[in-house]
Amino acid sequence: MFKKILIANRGEIALRVIRACKEMGIQTVAVHSTADTDAMHVRMANESICIGPPASARSYLSIPAIISACEITGAEAVHPGYGFLSENDNFVDILDDHGIKFIGPTADHIRIMGDKITAKDTMSKLNVPCVPGSVGQVVDTSDAKKVSEAIGYPVIIKATAGGGGRGMKVANNQHELSNAFSSARSEAKAAFGNDEVYIEKYLTTPRHIEIQVFGDGKGNAVHLGERDCSLQRRHQKILEESPGPTITNQVREKIGKICSDAVASIHYAGAGTIEFLYENNEFYFIEMNTRLQVEHPVTEAVYGVDLVREQIRVAAGLEMSLKQNELKPSGHAIEARINAETLPNFIPSPGTITAFHSPGGLGVRMDSHLYNGYTIPPFYDSLIGKLIVHGRDRTEAIERLRRSLDEIIIDGIETTTELFNLLLNEPDIKNGDYNIHWLEEWLVKREE
Numbered sequence: 001m002f003k004k005i006l007i008a009n010r011g012e013i014a015l016r017v018i019r020a021c022k023e024m025g026i027q028t029v030a031v032h033s034t035a036d037t038d039a040m041h042v043r044m045a046n047e048s049i050c051i052g053p054p055a056s057a058r059s060y061l062s063i064p065a066i067i068s069a070c071e072i073t074g075a076e077a078v079h080p081g082y083g084f085l086s087e088n089d090n091f092v093d094i095l096d097d098h099g100i101k102f103i104g105p106t107a108d109h110i111r112i113m114g115d116k117i118t119a120k121d122t123m124s125k126l127n128v129p130c131v132p133g134s135v136g137q138v139v140d141t142s143d144a145k146k147v148s149e150a151i152g153y154p155v156i157i158k159a160t161a162g163g164g165g166r167g168m169k170v171a172n173n174q175h176e177l178s179n180a181f182s183s184a185r186s187e188a189k190a191a192f193g194n195d196e197v198y199i200e201k202y203l204t205t206p207r208h209i210e211i212q213v214f215g216d217g218k219g220n221a222v223h224l225g226e227r228d229c230s231l232q233r234r235h236q237k238i239l240e241e242s243p244g245p246t247i248t249n250q251v252r253e254k255i256g257k258i259c260s261d262a263v264a265s266i267h268y269a270g271a272g273t274i275e276f277l278y279e280n281n282e283f284y285f286i287e288m289n290t291r292l293q294v295e296h297p298v299t300e301a302v303y304g305v306d307l308v309r310e311q312i313r314v315a316a317g318l319e320m321s322l323k324q325n326e327l328k329p330s331g332h333a334i335e336a337r338i339n340a341e342t343l344p345n346f347i348p349s350p351g352t353i354t355a356f357h358s359p360g361g362l363g364v365r366m367d368s369h370l371y372n373g374y375t376i377p378p379f380y381d382s383l384i385g386k387l388i389v390h391g392r393d394r395t396e397a398i399e400r401l402r403r404s405l406d407e408i409i410i411d412g413i414e415t416t417t418e419l420f421n422l423l424l425n426e427p428d429i430k431n432g433d434y435n436i437h438w439l440e441e442w443l444v445k446r447e448e
């Protein structure tokens with residue numbers, strides 16, 4: 001097992017990884033920008049090292065700075081968390097060259113899944129159901145027309161290098177196509193420096209269902225059911241739950257096995273998430289995330305496992321301790337993402353926390369890096385905490401979420417906590433009756 005791990009991240013996820021390391025008796029190294037000198041992850045780690053100025057590009061995304069930090073501290077492995085360098089194949093190659101272990105999949109697997117056309121092609125060959133669409137990239141308008149007519153309107157034009165919901169345009173008919181096509185390409189060029197696009201059938205009312213998978217890198221893999229992450233604003237997830245309110249045991253077992261077989265056959269190592277749109281009882285692959293996700297705790301709650309511990313074990317070459325026949329979901333879990341933002345427009349609200357109280361009690365987990373007197377810097381993501389509740393069933397989980405939201409105290413800044421109180425009063429949310437457009441439509445209705 002590793003003696004020392006460097007965590008190339010900040011905020012709640014850095015704490016999450018430090019906690020797993022502590023339980024495993026592994027020393028931890030925190031890295032931080034000058035804006036994060038007083039951050040909780042710096043306090044909680046055994047050692048810390050400053051890697052640059054506030055701008056992420058010069059600190060948390062600086063590969064030379066992180067490699068130097070590993071060399072100086074003698075860290076043998078790096079956990080990337082999510083975001084930042086977690087899906088950067090070049091970073092993994094450089095770590096490999098330096099003999100430092102990346103806690104995650106190989107650079108090749110990151111490359112395959114990072115290019116959406118290659119990912120889709122790979123998945124479809126592995127019998128994973130995909131959205132009908134173009135075979136590979138679409139180069140010009142006449143090609144785009146042919147493909148769109150064949151699959152039927154509406155269609156969505158997507159950037160092959162896409163991420164964060166950028167570089168996507170919908171065309172409802174032939175008239176809208178050429179504009180949508182050229183603007184998707186120019187947006188993709190501007191955002192990713194690559195104007196390659198492809199076309200898919202646009203699904204009108206899908207849910208976002210994702211399957212958690214885990215591989216040992218030697219041809220064995222398991223699945224840990226699904227998460228329904230349909231409540232999104234601008235493609236950002238707001239609330240996630242497991243099991244999905246519409247997913248039966250039979251459906252879970254079927255899609256879960258397809259996913260675990262797929263990752264087993266490519267010898268995938270570590271945690272991964274296969275994301276689908278789900279409409280009329282059909283799954284349509286959209287992408288695979290080759291890392292730990294923000295919403296992983298709902299899966300941990302329902303399956304009673306520690307995914308970070310497992311990531312570290314597999315990276316260290318130990319046997320995967322997860323066995324499919326022992327993985328039985330129990331109860332229901334919901335995560336509410338709490339952001340430092342002002343409602344109703346979700347404008348970032350950094351500042352100093354004058355009072356902080358974390359909720360607790362049976363079935364409540366609060367993953368947060370906040371503390372009394374902490375000043376949230378304005379340079380990074382506005383996620384300040386994840387409140388995860390677990391109950392024997394969905395109703396109990398909802399009641400527990402309501403109760404624990406009531407206990408939270410975060411003074412000094414604006415947060416999105418109140419949003420969840422409002423959502424939990426909505427009959428559609430209580431009934432689990434929502435799709436990926438529900439939240440945006442609800443927000444518009446409230447403004448009117």
Ligand code: ADP
Pocket residue numbers: 131156162163164165166168200201202203204208235275277286287436
């Ligand atoms: P990104 O990597 O930018 O997040 P995704 O491929 O995961 O891109 O798509 C992001 C979101 O865009 C999805 O969660 C969904 O809301 C929407 N979307 C993507 N493809 C389709 C599609 N074929 N039909 C309908 N909505 C889609």
